Amino acid sequence: MREDRPIRAQVLVAGGGPVGMLVAAELAAAGVDTVLLEARTAVSGQPKATTLHARAVQSLARRGHLPGPAPAAYPPVPTSGAFHFAGLPGLTITAPPHEPEPILKCAQADLERHLEARARAAGARVLRGYRVMDLGQDEGGVRVTAEGPRGSVLCHAGYAVGADGARSTVRALAGIESDTVPATVSALMGTVTLDDPGALPKGWHRTPRGWIVAKHTGEGRVQLRTLNCDGPHPDRHRPVSLEELRDEVSRIAGREIAMHSPRWLSRFSDFARLARTFGQGRVFLVGDAAHVHFPIGGQGLSTGVLDALNLSWRLAHAVRGTAGETLLTGYDAERRPLARRVIDGTLAQLALMRPGPEADALRTVFTGLLAAEDENGRLGALISAQDTVLPDPTGVGGPAAGSYLANTGLSTADGDTDVIRLLHDGRPLLLLFGEKSDRHQEAARPWAGMLRTVEARPVPALPYEAALVRPDGYLAWVPGDSGLDQVLAAYFGPGGCVDAASRPAEST
Structure with a gap:
């Protein structure tokens, strides 16, 4: 039996774990008509991931997704958390001042419930009990057949996101091949x-x-x-x-x-998989659907969260018709190398855990390295992803393009605020400091409808007269040899007088 009415959406998300729910919450908050299909009828209580590391925690804070009430202010001094490396104690992970604590302990089931509530509140349609059975795509969109409580149903969407886990049906149906490392333990x-x-x-x-x-x-x-x-x-x-x-x-x-x-x-086991592309046509992969690794170090959930936050704002602009030519392909270019690094890091940790005199010697060396690490240590940054610097897709973003903008207090005409709060609405953020920034505001005028532009008093922590911040917290541009308009055009296409929020959505 087939349900009579097809499901139509601008984006279809397959898989309702925390990563899929986060994609749905982000897209719906951006005004994208989003439907999520999840095979399970309820959240599973099976113990899974319990750790979110610093860069994922910081990024969730910038989008207002952290569980619990937001604090009035984050600690003005660096905060640290104790962790391990390959089971060896002594690793310290430190977050900069004015950021959330670097290690958030939250059961995966609780995070899934929290993000599902946010997705539903933002307007996403979350349909449980629906399993994807078939998928096809062409230049006009994606067609998905799913098995639901009342039989099969046909779904039409402009784009599809596979967040359906390590045995991803979406990955298989889209024909996306993977590189794998066979199990050894x-x-x-x-x-x-x-x-x-x-x-x-x-x-x-x-x-x-x-x-x-x-x-x-x-x-x-x-x-x-x-x-x-x-x-x-x-x-x-x-x-x-x-x-x-x-x-x-x-x-x-x-x-x-x-x-x-x-x-x-x-x-x-330690079986590892890395999809050869995270996006093919109108189909994209996030989380375990894109990459799987040995679960040492608690990095799987954090990596999936960062996938979701990197992809969602790009998809929202693609749906609105305000994406530059390479905005969507930038997702694979940025996230796949970082997933590769996580897989390599977990394999290295497993090597330290193997028996034998060589591994014993290595553990002795690493125990000393952990004891000697300072608050900005290499191993802590490897686990927490706080050393991530993204490639500048434009080539003209200036000396700081691709770095993560640390939270900083700002004084504006509307009162005191900070970077975290200014990114809550999900728009690209243009910060202007002082009188010399007028020329940058003029250069950005054609894109004014999609930007959040904030004038603030200069602060030592941001030694620029202006800065363009992506919705995921990374700097897209600071003044350098090239103009802001070149970067905005590369990210969001030619500017125009149409307000992005009111631009007609792409037809599905």
Whole structure:
């Protein structure tokens, strides 16, 4: 049976985890007619990711998406959080002054609920119980067939975003190939009750036979993860039993660890995948649909969040007809190399976790490196993505183009504010400082309808007479050898008198 009326939208998002919900929330907030299809009928309570790292936290703050009420002000001094590198303690991740704390602990299920509420409030149509079955595209748009509660349904959209996980149907149907790294280890995870809660203290436990990570959740419940470096499991699809988990934990620990009442048992490995392109025609991939890696370092969710925030503003401008010729292709150019770096970083951490005298020596060296790192250390920046500098797609953006604009307090005619708050509405931000900035305001006049232009008193932290900030927080331009109008034209096409907010949307 097929539903009689097709679903029509400007953008269709497949997959309703936190990354897909974030894309839907961003697009809907930008006025894009967005529909999200999710196969699950409710949020899963299965323990998954729990960590968001500094650059993802900072970027969510700039878009107003952090869970909980926004503080009146962020700490005026750098803040630090303790983390690990390859299970070795001592890594410190530090955020600059006036930024949120660098490590946000939030269960993936809670973040999904939070972002779903924001997506719905912004006007996105979230349809649960719909599974994508077929996809095709041409110059006019994307056609998706999905299986829903009342049978199959046909969906028409201008663009589609695959946020449907590691086994992405959208990636497969779009014909996007991947580069993969085969599994070399086997790992188990699950939540159990220990007969003796003190048998496994919380934290990372290494023995010559492997690793156990124990996280106590209260009332005797413990989330367990194991790592066995002897090789991949011969049947990765075989369901995990309580006996298998108990035997593996006991083997690694070297003593019997009794447990009962299992939940959420599963297996994983160090299999890695990187899609060869994050965008093909009118179809784009984000999160695990685009890249998968060993889950050491808690970087998967953060990487997906940064994908979503990088893609969404580009798609919004494409729908409105205010995107420059290369704006959409810039998503793959910026995000794919960064995903490659995350995969390489996790493989390097896994190398440190393997047994053997060479790995023991490496761990000794890295323990010393962690102890010697300062607040701007290389390893902390690698994990938190705070060292990210994007390529300047225009070539004329000036000396700071591609760097992330740290939060700074600003004094304007409307009162005191800061960079974080000025980016909440999702528009490109043109900051003007002092009288010499008049010429830049004049140069930007053809694009005035899509910009948020703010005049502020000069501040030492921003030694420019003007700056153009992308909606995701990165600098697109500061005064240099070329003009602002060249950069605006490259990002948003030729300027005109049509206000972007009122420009007719592209037909689907």
